[in-house]
Amino acid sequence: MKVAITSNGNSLESKLDQRFGRCGYFTIYDTETKGIEFLPNPNKDAQEGAGPASVQLVASRNVQKIISGEFGIKIKSLLDSLKIQMIVLKQPEKSIREIIDMLHN
Amino acid sequence: MSPRPFRLRKISNPPVISGFKPYGNKKIGGKTESVFLHLEEYEALRLCDYEMLNHHQASILMAVSRPTLTRIYSKARQKIAEALVQGKQIIIEGGKIYFDSEWYSCKNCGCFFNNPDKQEEIKECPLCRNSNILNYEPDNEETEENTTRYSDICICPSCGYETPHRCGCPCKDEICPECGTNMVRKGRPHKRNF
Numbered sequence: 516m517k518v519a520i521t522s523n524g525n526s527l528e529s530k531l532d533q534r535f536g537r538c539g540y541f542t543i544y545d546t547e548t549k550g551i552e553f554l555p556n557p558n559k560d561a562q563e564g565a566g567p568a569s570v571q572l573v574a575s576r577n578v579q580k581i582i583s584g585e586f587g588i589k590i591k592s593l594l595d596s597l598k599i600q601m602i603v604l605k606q607p608e609k610s611i612r613e614i615i616d617m618l619h620n
Numbered sequence: 621m622s623p624r625p626f627r628l629r630k631i632s633n634p635p636v637i638s639g640f641k642p643y644g645n646k647k648i649g650g651k652t653e654s655v656f657l658h659l660e661e662y663e664a665l666r667l668c669d670y671e672m673l674n675h676h677q678a679s680i681l682m683a684v685s686r687p688t689l690t691r692i693y694s695k696a697r698q699k700i701a702e703a704l705v706q707g708k709q710i711i712i713e714g715g716k717i718y719f720d721s722e723w724y725s726c727k728n729c730g731c732f733f734n735n736p737d738k739q740e741e742i743k744e745c746p747l748c749r750n751s752n753i754l755n756y757e758p759d760n761e762e763t764e765e766n767t768t769r770y771s772d773i774c775i776c777p778s779c780g781y782e783t784p785h786r787c788g789c790p791c792k793d794e795i796c797p798e799c800g801t802n803m804v805r806k807g808r809p810h811k812r813n814f
């Protein structure tokens with residue numbers, strides 16, 4: 516199963532980015548193969564529509580869960596209709612490595 | 621009726637009834653005709669006339685554009701007027717609408733998560749797999765304290781996006797997820813720092 520984690524950089528030591536639509540990178544993690552991909556977020560500096568565009572991006576990677584610090588209302592309804600699970604973690608100090616470790620508890 | 625506090629999580633509730641039947645029809649032998657109120661029309665009406673939100677807020681909650689919301693809303697009112705005037709029954713059905721999913725909180729890692737697939741029961745935290753989870757349902761805990769907490773709202777001064785204010789988080793540190801502007805407290809005068 517693939518999980519997207521919003522991160523502020525492209526390494527395992529990067530921290531959880533609290534913003535969904537305007538995060539720095541999307542970490543795409545496959546819990547079966549343990550493969551990791553860091554996708555730079557092209558919508559980071561978009562004037563508008565960053566949220567829906569980011570949903571499209573992660574949905575195209577067949578992600579089933581997204582971990583981030585916050586999801587806007589529009590994003591919530593979009594993800595609801597796509598049946599992608601939202602996990603809200605308000606811990607900006609958590610590194611991507613720590614979050615991946617949590618998934619393998 | 622005073623506006624009810626704005627809620628972040630409960631975007632929509634399924635209607636508690638499936639329609640309305642007229643009574644005391646004066647037309648002799650006339651069979652009762654029906655108007656079909658779509659779920660999205662019901663929802664627009666609920667948000668605008670029951671929750672007393674403005675069209676902008678309602679459009680954000682329904683994830684449609686403002687002109688679309690206005691169109692759905694006027695359609696809803698036309699249909700209800702037609703039912704009242706012509707003595708038709710109202711049947712609520714169809715439409716393109718999703719129902720807001722249920723939310724849970726994990727007591728172990730402190731995360732919040734939703735259940736995207738209502739067919740399946742959630743038994744553990746999707747992050748830490750702990751089973752110490754709570755159903756997070758703001759509608760069920762409408763105490764005085766909660767009402768106060770939810771009625772403090774941070775609003776984006778440029779696009780109107782609103783979110784419940786979080787205690788201890790200065791509004792100006794909140795970034796609007798829609799347009800990236802710093803938020804302000806709703807209904808309070810705020811200083812602008814240039």
Ligand SMILES: [Zn+2]
Pocket residue numbers: 726727728729730731745746747748749750
């Ligand atoms: Zn947990």
Ligand SMILES: [Zn+2]
Pocket residue numbers: 776777778779780781796797798799800801
């Ligand atoms: Zn905004």
Ligand SMILES: [Zn+2]
Pocket residue numbers: 773774784785786789790791792794804805
């Ligand atoms: Zn605030």
